[in-house]
Amino acid sequence: MSAASAAVAPAPSRLRLGPLVLIAPAAILLAVFLVIPYLNILLMSFRAPGQGTPYGEGFTIANYLRFFSDGFYIRQVANTLWIGFLCTAICLVVGFPVAWQLARGSPRFRAIGYGLVLSPLLVGIVIRSYGWTILLGNNGLINRTLTNIGLIEGPLPLMYNALGIVIALVHVFLPFMILPLMAAIQGVDPSLETAARSLGASRLTAFRRVTLPLCMPGIQAGCILVFVLSLSAYVTPSLIGGLRVKTMAVTVVDALIDTFQWPWGSALALILSVTGALIVVLFARLTRMKWKVART
Amino acid sequence: MRSRVLAAYCILIYLFLAAPIIIVVGASFNAGNFLTFPPQGLSLRWYVVFFHNDVFMRAIRTSLWVAAVTTCVSLVVGTMAALFYVQHAGRWKETVRVAMLAPLLLPEVLTAIALLFFVYAIGIGTRSMFGMVVGHVLMTLPFVFINVAASLESFDPDWDMAARSLGAGRWTRFRRIMLPLIKPGVIGGALFAFIISFDLFTISFLLKGIGTSTLPIQLFDYLRTNFTPEAAAVSTLSVLLTLGVVIVSDKVLGLKLHRF
Numbered sequence: 001m002s003a004a005s006a007a008v009a010p011a012p013s014r015l016r017l018g019p020l021v022l023i024a025p026a027a028i029l030l031a032v033f034l035v036i037p038y039l040n041i042l043l044m045s046f047r048a049p050g051q052g053t054p055y056g057e058g059f060t061i062a063n064y065l066r067f068f069s070d071g072f073y074i075r076q077v078a079n080t081l082w083i084g085f086l087c088t089a090i091c092l093v094v095g096f097p098v099a100w101q102l103a104r105g106s107p108r109f110r111a112i113g114y115g116l117v118l119s120p121l122l123v124g125i126v127i128r129s130y131g132w133t134i135l136l137g138n139n140g141l142i143n144r145t146l147t148n149i150g151l152i153e154g155p156l157p158l159m160y161n162a163l164g165i166v167i168a169l170v171h172v173f174l175p176f177m178i179l180p181l182m183a184a185i186q187g188v189d190p191s192l193e194t195a196a197r198s199l200g201a202s203r204l205t206a207f208r209r210v211t212l213p214l215c216m217p218g219i220q221a222g223c224i225l226v227f228v229l230s231l232s233a234y235v236t237p238s239l240i241g242g243l244r245v246k247t248m249a250v251t252v253v254d255a256l257i258d259t260f261q262w263p264w265g266s267a268l269a270l271i272l273s274v275t276g277a278l279i280v281v282l283f284a285r286l287t288r289m290k291w292k293v294a295r296t
Numbered sequence: 297m298r299s300r301v302l303a304a305y306c307i308l309i310y311l312f313l314a315a316p317i318i319i320v321v322g323a324s325f326n327a328g329n330f331l332t333f334p335p336q337g338l339s340l341r342w343y344v345v346f347f348h349n350d351v352f353m354r355a356i357r358t359s360l361w362v363a364a365v366t367t368c369v370s371l372v373v374g375t376m377a378a379l380f381y382v383q384h385a386g387r388w389k390e391t392v393r394v395a396m397l398a399p400l401l402l403p404e405v406l407t408a409i410a411l412l413f414f415v416y417a418i419g420i421g422t423r424s425m426f427g428m429v430v431g432h433v434l435m436t437l438p439f440v441f442i443n444v445a446a447s448l449e450s451f452d453p454d455w456d457m458a459a460r461s462l463g464a465g466r467w468t469r470f471r472r473i474m475l476p477l478i479k480p481g482v483i484g485g486a487l488f489a490f491i492i493s494f495d496l497f498t499i500s501f502l503l504k505g506i507g508t509s510t511l512p513i514q515l516f517d518y519l520r521t522n523f524t525p526e527a528a529a530v531s532t533l534s535v536l537l538t539l540g541v542v543i544v545s546d547k548v549l550g551l552k553l554h555r556f
Contacts, residue, residue: 019384023392026377026437030395033430034402037410044413054416094309101306109303116310122538123317124495126512127531130519131316134323134528141319174313232403234498235512239519249405253502256409265409273406 045266054262063267073251077272080248081279083162083237084230087169091177091226092219094170099181099218104190117175125172129236132168133159136240160244168236173229177222184218185211220287224280231276248272317535324528342529352530354507355514356537362425362500362510363493366432370489373433374440375482381441382448396441399434407434408502415503422505431499436492440485447481487545491538 045063050056067073102113120128135141136158143155158164188211196206237247246254248268256265327339346352374396381392399407408431415427422428451474459469475482500510509517511534518527 019380022376022380022384025373026396026441029373029430029433029437030398033411033414033434034398034407037407037414038402040414040417041406041410097302098306098309101302105299105303113306113310116313120313120317122491122542123535124512124515124531124538125497126495126515126519127320127534128316130515130527130531131320133519134319135316168316171312171316174309228401228403232405232498234405234501235516239516252405252409253498256412256502262413266413269406269409273403276403 047263087230088227095177099178102182103185129239160242164240173226176225180218180221184215188214320531324532326525342525346529355511359511366493367489369433370436370440375444378444397438400438404498408499412502428503432493436489439488443481443485447478
């Protein structure tokens with residue numbers, strides 16, 4: 001048996017040709033429909049705008065110049081990044097105790113809680129955003145109730161502004177924060193905390209110096225996920241923000257669908273994505289540095 | 297005491313997570329002409345309106361069709377890739393993993409736009425559903441891959457060896473030995489693929505052709521101009537459809553989802 005398995009087992013580091021058939025469909029799919037389109041969109045962002053056509057002849061950097069010379073779009077990117085940052089921070093603060101309870105609570109509570117955190121993901125994003133419009137609108141449930149009780153005179157501005165977008169986005173992305181946090185907390189041995197406590201650390205110090213640094217990979221993963229998702233979210237900002245507040249993703253999609261400015265839309269989409277990616281890299285660097293400091 | 301406070305807080309958050317869904321379901325039974333919560337009397341009238349609305353009925357059919365095709369393609373391609381990843385990738389393992397997860401790591405909006413330009417560049421355009429289905433396959437592939445790879449990792453190669461020593465061929469071994477053992481992961485992956493495809497928005501929004509709107513797109517278009525509870529009825533049915541798929545996979549096929 002051992003001789004046979006030695007003969008059949010694939011060499012660990014050498015790639016054999018036969019099994020490549022298995023990866024071929026996925027590789028072709030990703031190369032043709034992901035890599036090439038991404039190269040194409042990069043090219044598109046340098047094309048000249050067209051007259052009556054999606055794009056014109058020749059190449060130019062005018063699309064990028066247009067972005068950087070127009071304060072309106074720079075402010076819009078800044079706004080989008082700010083909304084993404086708020087969502088991430090709120091998800092982290094709000095989600096951490098829930099993740100803690102899921103990781104350390106009683107098993108029975110854990111199973112139910114896990115289901116409750118996951119189940120909103122089964123409901124489409126249009127439907128969930130729609131639910132928030134019913135809740136947050138000027139004639140919505142919250143405003144109606146508060147007016148009926150007599151707490152407020154007129155409706156509170158909950159929709160068509162950044163506040164509404166952040167509330168709804170936090171709701172949509174909270175599970176994506178809780179799940180990696182939960183996994184990270186589960187990986188931390190509670191006896192480490194007990195050890196810190198027995199050495200005289202206060203509850204807070206033990207948490208801050210021992211547990212939190214060990215959870216850092218989960219915090220990183222959750223934050224990056226929520227930040228990236230909130231930057232490219234379209235449905236929620238579009239339904240909640242209306243025409244009043246537009247995030248970058250909404251502007252980009254509208255530029256493509258309503259006005260067919262392909263090169264301009266490509267440049268905008270790429271600027272937003274690259275900015276987002278740079279922030280993610282910066283964040284990963286910074287948090288890793290902190291983690292090292294905390295260890296010493 | 298402290299744990300009580302924590303538990304109470306968690307229940308509050310669970311309520312927050314469930315709130316908009318409960319509101320939508322509640323609003324769908326509204327008897328009035330406009331969306332209000334609590335409803336002005338209970339009625340199923342908006343379901344009747346919805347079932348007579350061809351636009352929504354066609355959108356549901358389109359959604360189910362796209363999700364079914366996507367699930368089949370994604371399942372085959374993703375399972376093959378997972379087999380390669382676990383058994384043959386060797387030192388390329390990490391590269392394969394990152395590549396397979398790439399559609400998840402890239403912003404969906406950017407992928408959708410890139411794909412839109414590409415289908416026009418190669419002359420297909422959005423007349424057929426080809427572009428949309430390809431987009432759906434891209435977005436669901438990582439989930440099939442994660443689930444199948446996770447169950448393959450726990451597959452004991454000795455079973456395969458035993459079958460081989462008894463003279464079973466490659467295909468028989470896959471069908472009779474491996475597939476039954478990794479079935480939970482395969483079904484989990486298929487379920488993820490179906491649900492994600494059914495609810496996928498941005499890809500469908502940009503790559504839809506004329507008359508090929510999926511349900512989320514149709515609902516979104518409707519919501520931009522209308523405020524009747526019909527949209528709530530549509531949403532509730534959509535939630536029920538998803539729930540039905542989950543329950544059927546759980547009861548009939550013996551589902552076991554892998555956490556990721």
